[in-house]
Amino acid sequence: MSQKKLLTSMTRVELEAYLTRSGQPSYRSDQIFRWVYQAGKSQPAEFTDLPLELRQRLDQDFIINPLELKETVSSKDGTIKYLFELQDGNFIETVMIPAAGRKTFCLSTQVGCKFHCAFCASGLHGFKRNLEAGEIVAEVLNLKYDYGHQPTNLVLMGMGEPLDNLDNVLKAIRILNDQHGLAIGARRITVSTVGLIPGLKKLMNFESQINLSLSIHSAVDEKRTQLMPVNKKLPLEKLIKAAEDYLKAGGRQLTLEYIVIGGFNDSLYDAEALAAISRRLKAKVNLIAYSPVAGLRWQSPTREEMERFKTWLEERKVRVTIRQSKGIDIAAACGQLAGKFQ
Ligand code: SF4
Numbered sequence: 001m002s003q004k005k006l007l008t009s010m011t012r013v014e015l016e017a018y019l020t021r022s023g024q025p026s027y028r029s030d031q032i033f034r035w036v037y038q039a040g041k042s043q044p045a046e047f048t049d050l051p052l053e054l055r056q057r058l059d060q061d062f063i064i065n066p067l068e069l070k071e072t073v074s075s076k077d078g079t080i081k082y083l084f085e086l087q088d089g090n091f092i093e094t095v096m097i098p099a100a101g102r103k104t105f106c107l108s109t110q111v112g113c114k115f116h117c118a119f120c121a122s123g124l125h126g127f128k129r130n131l132e133a134g135e136i137v138a139e140v141l142n143l144k145y146d147y148g149h150q151p152t153n154l155v156l157m158g159m160g161e162p163l164d165n166l167d168n169v170l171k172a173i174r175i176l177n178d179q180h181g182l183a184i185g186a187r188r189i190t191v192s193t194v195g196l197i198p199g200l201k202k203l204m205n206f207e208s209q210i211n212l213s214l215s216i217h218s219a220v221d222e223k224r225t226q227l228m229p230v231n232k233k234l235p236l237e238k239l240i241k242a243a244e245d246y247l248k249a250g251g252r253q254l255t256l257e258y259i260v261i262g263g264f265n266d267s268l269y270d271a272e273a274l275a276a277i278s279r280r281l282k283a284k285v286n287l288i289a290y291s292p293v294a295g296l297r298w299q300s301p302t303r304e305e306m307e308r309f310k311t312w313l314e315e316r317k318v319r320v321t322i323r324q325s326k327g328i329d330i331a332a333a334c335g336q337l338a339g340k341f342q
Pocket of ligand 1: 114115117158159
């Protein structure tokens with residue numbers, strides 16, 4: 001990889017320190033943020049209100065866009081999946097999901113994933129590395145400026161487990177949230193996790209109120225372990241206790257993500273177990289119909305099975321929505337396109 005650093009990995013405070021070390025006034029950080037995040041420029045030569053010497057120095061020291069687009073795939077429903085190559089030749093995916101006046105960007109946080117969930121393509125090819133904060137930020141910049149999508153929401157639910165790369169994820173969120181930059185409100189940002197407890201503890205002290213989703217996928221330990229090997233080390237009761245602590249510390253309301261797999265986790269017994277957890281955490285439930293992944297044995301539920309499962313939850317006073325699976329025709333579930341290239 002090039003010796004240059006990623007400019008998009010720097011918070012404004014870090015950029016100010018760099019400028020001061022370079023003998024420049026620190027207010028130039030605001031100008032640089034405006035060029036990169038509000039004008040979408042990726043070449044310092046275009047930062048026309050900066051002195052030439054500084055522009056040359058920035059060019060020498062930094063890369064602004066570390067992503068190269070390799071492929072896009074568009075779904076009939078408007079979902080677009082972008083495959084990017086990183087500076088070191090690895091691949092990641094970012095997905096733009098349009099729905100009801102929203103444009104949600106689904107961001108990757110790692111190349112591959114360590115957690116090997118049995119329904120997920122990202123885990124199939126193993127873990128390569130964490131993404132830098134600037135690579136996560138660049139996913140948003142590329143979709144916004146190069147492809148013209150204004151994000152309304154960001155979900156960190158693409159390749160990787162965000163809490164396994166939490167320092168870089170939180171730094172990326174600070175940069176995306178900066179008022180001099182993209183100014184994406186924390187409440188429009190959702191981090192999704194399998195429930196890594198050290199990460200949940202760290203999140204309790206994070207200064208911004210982001211949304212947190214817990215990937216449950218089964219409320220019965222034996223089944224959850226089959227789907228998510230992490231459940232052996234972090235069984236449901238430990239996860240629920242950690243989530244209760246997170247809420248007590250002032251965390252916003254949680255969402256429980258539940259991929260419904262036909263004939264596996266969609267019985268009345270499964271619904272009762274899920275309802276019990278939802279009531280304990282006062283969490284809403286998001287049901288997602290499993291999308292088939294080539295090479296994996298699981299089945300999608302029928303529409304009737306999804307509705308029946310939802311009704312069972314509603315009868316148990318759970319607030320529940322069905323999240324429409326998007327991009328099924330382009331295999332938009334995380335990791336499927338990158339896996340093809342990896
Ligand atoms: S679902 Fe998330 S945590 Fe599990 S393997 Fe896929 S990317 Fe990793």
